[in-house]
Amino acid sequence: MSSPSLVDVPGLNFDWLNLDTEQGMRVNAGRRGLTLEQINAMTYGVDPYDEGGAAVFKPRGARADERSPRHARQYRSKADVWSESAMLLYEEANQRQWSSAVDIPWDEVKPLPDDLEWAMCTLCTFLTQVEFIAGDLPGRFMEQVHPDHFEAQLFLGTQIMDESRHLDVFRKRALVNGGGMVDAGFGAINLLAVDDFTEMTALLHLVGEGFVQTLFRMGELISQNEAEKKIFRLAAQDESRHLAFGVTHLKYVMDTEPWRKEELHHYLDMQEGALGQSQQASLTTNPTTGEALAILAGGGIEKIDEGFQKLMIMRKRQVNEYMHRLEVIGLGDRRERMAAGMRELLDPVK
Ligand SMILES: [Fe+2]
Ligand SMILES: [Fe+2]
Incomplete structure (x- = not known):
């Protein structure tokens, strides 16, 4: 016996269903499941020559309802x-979410x-400030992404989730062991003045998160226990994605709109200048946190000089990794115009 279908119901037919869009995609889930990349085909794929028409409430590949209102605030290009x-x-972000509540061996914090507890509380308060901005800023741009380019918007959504977790894990570490939140000095407030997506990416994803990622990746040096090591390791993994988004976005700009090169250099001039005033060997945006890092890296306040020496190695690594990313983007000529305090740390060209 066949089950009743819509067409069997008197007065109902498929008139409501618009079939002049493309049909017939068949995709098998692969090793990583069914990914966005796999369905990025036919008219549902992103148009390589897209110059973006006016944005309306229309998912890519669908036909817009004629009444759809326009978005005034969305980028077209x-x-x-x-x-x-x-x-x-x-996709990777979705697969690699972790929980600050259960994935960190908090019992290992003794x-x-x-001096070490206060230093860690200072660093964690500073990172809480920084992570807040790292989530807040992409949040401001989510609604400006054209629906045809929705993958960029989805990525920003995962970044906001990641940064929320970073904010909360560093707050937990500051409060879990008898210390507290302190005055950790200046954060990264200048980023909140950013007014453009690519400017955000240059300042936040490339410079800010690049430096933070190097710091996290060297978390072994400043950690006092397995819980802290794991916090830094997992947070570094997340930052790698944010950084990769920044590098690949800026590379896309350079590949497709090379005339914007000076604009990109200008963003970096500003950010390197802002960092250069406060960084020196501190790796962060203020001397208070720099001293806290040196105490942690040295293993106590009496070994702060040793700590500063270790920080200098990290600082060199930060700057050289930054230079490498600039080369990938197509901004290798930045070597000559980088802020002096950073340029002097660059390894010679091989
Ligand atoms: Fe973060
Ligand atoms: Fe981040």
């Missing part, structure tokens, strides 16, 4: 928001001497 890695990074 693909290069304004696009990264060739956005869909991959989005009472520490006061």
